[in-house]
Amino acid sequence: MEKIRILLVDDHALVRASLKSLIAEFSGIEVVAEANDGLEALALVAKHKPDVVLTDISMPTLNGLEATRRIVKEHPGTVVVVLSMHTDEKWVQQAMRAGASGYLLKTSPPHELKLALESVAQGQIFLSPAISKQVVDVYLGRASGKDDPLDQLTPRQREILQLIAEGHASKRIAQLLGASVKTVESHRASLMDRLDIHDVAGLVRFAIRHGLVSPEE
Amino acid sequence: MEKIRILLVDDHALVRASLKSLIAEFSGIEVVAEANDGLEALALVAKHKPDVVLTDISMPTLNGLEATRRIVKEHPGTVVVVLSMHTDEKWVQQAMRAGASGYLLKTSPPHELKLALESVAQGQIFLSPAISKQVVDVYLGRASGKDDPLDQLTPRQREILQLIAEGHASKRIAQLLGASVKTVESHRASLMDRLDIHDVAGLVRFAIRHGLVSPEE
DNA sequence: CGACACCCTAGGGTTTTATCCTATCTGCTC
DNA sequence: GAGCAGATAGGATAAAACCCTAGGGTGTCG
Numbered sequence: 001m002e003k004i005r006i007l008l009v010d011d012h013a014l015v016r017a018s019l020k021s022l023i024a025e026f027s028g029i030e031v032v033a034e035a036n037d038g039l040e041a042l043a044l045v046a047k048h049k050p051d052v053v054l055t056d057i058s059m060p061t062l063n064g065l066e067a068t069r070r071i072v073k074e075h076p077g078t079v080v081v082v083l084s085m086h087t088d089e090k091w092v093q094q095a096m097r098a099g100a101s102g103y104l105l106k107t108s109p110p111h112e113l114k115l116a117l118e119s120v121a122q123g124q125i126f127l128s129p130a131i132s133k134q135v136v137d138v139y140l141g142r143a144s145g146k147d148d149p150l151d152q153l154t155p156r157q158r159e160i161l162q163l164i165a166e167g168h169a170s171k172r173i174a175q176l177l178g179a180s181v182k183t184v185e186s187h188r189a190s191l192m193d194r195l196d197i198h199d200v201a202g203l204v205r206f207a208i209r210h211g212l213v214s215p216e217e
Numbered sequence: 218m219e220k221i222r223i224l225l226v227d228d229h230a231l232v233r234a235s236l237k238s239l240i241a242e243f244s245g246i247e248v249v250a251e252a253n254d255g256l257e258a259l260a261l262v263a264k265h266k267p268d269v270v271l272t273d274i275s276m277p278t279l280n281g282l283e284a285t286r287r288i289v290k291e292h293p294g295t296v297v298v299v300l301s302m303h304t305d306e307k308w309v310q311q312a313m314r315a316g317a318s319g320y321l322l323k324t325s326p327p328h329e330l331k332l333a334l335e336s337v338a339q340g341q342i343f344l345s346p347a348i349s350k351q352v353v354d355v356y357l358g359r360a361s362g363k364d365d366p367l368d369q370l371t372p373r374q375r376e377i378l379q380l381i382a383e384g385h386a387s388k389r390i391a392q393l394l395g396a397s398v399k400t401v402e403s404h405r406a407s408l409m410d411r412l413d414i415h416d417v418a419g420l421v422r423f424a425i426r427h428g429l430v431s432p433e434e
Numbered sequence: 435c436g437a438c439a440c441c442c443t444a445g446g447g448t449t450t451t452a453t454c455c456t457a458t459c460t461g462c463t464c
Numbered sequence: 465g466a467g468c469a470g471a472t473a474g475g476a477t478a479a480a481a482c483c484c485t486a487g488g489g490t491g492t493c494g
Binding site: 011012013014015017018019020021022024025083085104105106107108109110112113164165166167168169199200201202203204205208209213215216 | 228229230231232234235236237238239241242300302303305321322323324325326327329330381382383384385386416417418419420421422425426430431432
């Protein structure tokens with residue numbers, strides 16, 4: 001049987017190396033590449049076509065949820081497992097809405113990681129038992145499926161909003177995305193228009209409110 | 218030569234297992250026990266007398282810093298390395314003050330972990346290069362030993378920082394304060410200089426971190 | 435299938451802001 | 465009273481944002 005091929009995505013090199021080492025102990029699963037952030041992840045998915053992407057949520061340049069949206073859309077053959085420390089309903093919801101096939105807590109025991117990777121590789125959905133309850137609640141209509149204000153933005157707009165909130169100027173963003181400054185300015189203008197927020201400070205606060213970036217460094 | 222004996226402490230089982238797996242690859246170092254929280258760590262230190270405790274900061278029952286204080290006090294033969302995702306001065310400071318022998322970032326490359334564990338086992342202090350600067354600054358009296366980074370700004374600077382973070386342009390701030398735009402720009406420049414933050418987004422995140430403004434509207 | 439909406443792209447030209455360097459006045463400290 | 469830090473602000477220059485316009489691609493809906 002073929003080995004399940006994994007792409008690891010986390011901006012913490014030490015966490016990444018540790019996970020890689022742990023996964024190496026699992027028979028039938030191997031790490032074929034590692035990415036330091038969302039943009040790198042996209043490139044590596046295209047290059048390696050892994051079976052499963054295991055990603056953290058908060059990352060520079062392109063966060064895990066946005067990366068997930070893009071990956072599942074552009075690469076139907078690849079599924080994503082989000083690895084998070086948050087048990088909050090909102091994160092689980094956002095991850096599943098972004099198209100993740102699995103949501104795994106960092107508090108999970110190691111065998112759960114193995115099980116999760118194997119399950120999603122077979123097309124199943126895997127949720128850490130600790131958070132399954134919430135999803136079931138929503139399924140039963142007991143909890144709210146509130147709409148995410150980020151949904152009113154296009155993927156490109158969300159991406160650029162995050163980069164703005166991280167402190168990059170349009171010029172730099174253009175470099176990072178390999179696009180013209182003018183293009184970036186267009187997206188910037190349109191997202192400001194949609195959100196009806198017309199200053200950088202407001203954008204940063206909005207981005208923080210909705211989990212696109214963290215106030216921490 | 219004897220192997221360096223490690224106690225791993227982290228409430229994220231997956232992180233713990235991963236680190237254990239990574240450390241197992243290092244020759245001369247072995248994990249002798251794992252704890253899920255601070256209290257368990259104390260008990261296991263007493264039981265196993267490890268050479269080094271590698272601990273996360275945020276944990277239930279007893280956080281990493283408090284656990285560190287107790288461990289170094291009650292077990293002089295054991296040293297502690299704090300593993301953190303925060304580069305903030307305040308965390309580094311608190312960790313060192315608690316008696317940690319090392320402060321390692323999760324963004325560090327794997328070999329840094331090995332080096333850190335070996336260094337502290339020999340009685341040395343290990344700091345991730347990325348945060349050493351801060352400690353040296355404090356040593357040289359260049360930075361404040363105070364808890365609140367806002368103290369390094371003058372009242373006028375804090376006032377203007379808040380207005381910037383609220384989304385006002387220099388022009389508007391000048392109006393609000395009844396001063397010249399040039400004056401506002403001077404203060405803005407000097408506060409950016411002091412904080413070493415040179416973009417509005419960074420200022421907003423800083424202001425939010427320190428409670429000057431809220432991300433909410 | 436064509437009309438239409440929406441997205442991503444990007445150029446030209448203008449205006450607004452930020453930045454760099456400099457300078458005066460005040461109050462406090464050694 | 466010399467020195468220093470804070471508050472004030474001007475001039476010149478560089479950078480960034482803003483306004484307007486527009487083509488190519490994709491998808492949807494009568």
